Amino acid sequence: MNYFPDGEHRRQLLAALRASEPGVEELWLRHFALGGEVGKMEIEAYLDGLLPLSRVQHDLITHAINERLDEIAPPRAPYAAELPASLPEVDDGGDDPGESRGTGPDSDR
Numbered sequence: 001m002n003y004f005p006d007g008e009h010r011r012q013l014l015a016a017l018r019a020s021e022p023g024v025e026e027l028w029l030r031h032f033a034l035g036g037e038v039g040k041m042e043i044e045a046y047l048d049g050l051l052p053l054s055r056v057q058h059d060l061i062t063h064a065i066n067e068r069l070d071e072i073a074p075p076r077a078p079y080a081a082e083l084p085a086s087l088p089e090v091d092d093g094g095d096d097p098g099e100s101r102g103t104g105p106d107s108d109r
Helices: 007-020 024-033 040-047 055-072
Strands: none
Touching: 007 040, 007 055, 024 040, 024 055, 040 055
């Protein structure tokens, strides 16, 4: 079954493509490396809204774009669960953040 993204789906696909900054050549190479079966001209026509492709080919194009976005994304701050287990725990003196700053219910502030 052939697929044409329209409306919001098309807008999101093209926005992701622009953000990923590949040319059609690079997009086609990435798509081909993932098992894609259409050529550069077909991809370009699909992106221009002139040629429908199968959902599988659409998903391979989308995956190629998303992989590129992952490569160029800025580094993210790690969550505590992602930190190495060898990092020492720091005792902050209690579970209530207000207590450690003298702003708890028993403080003179």
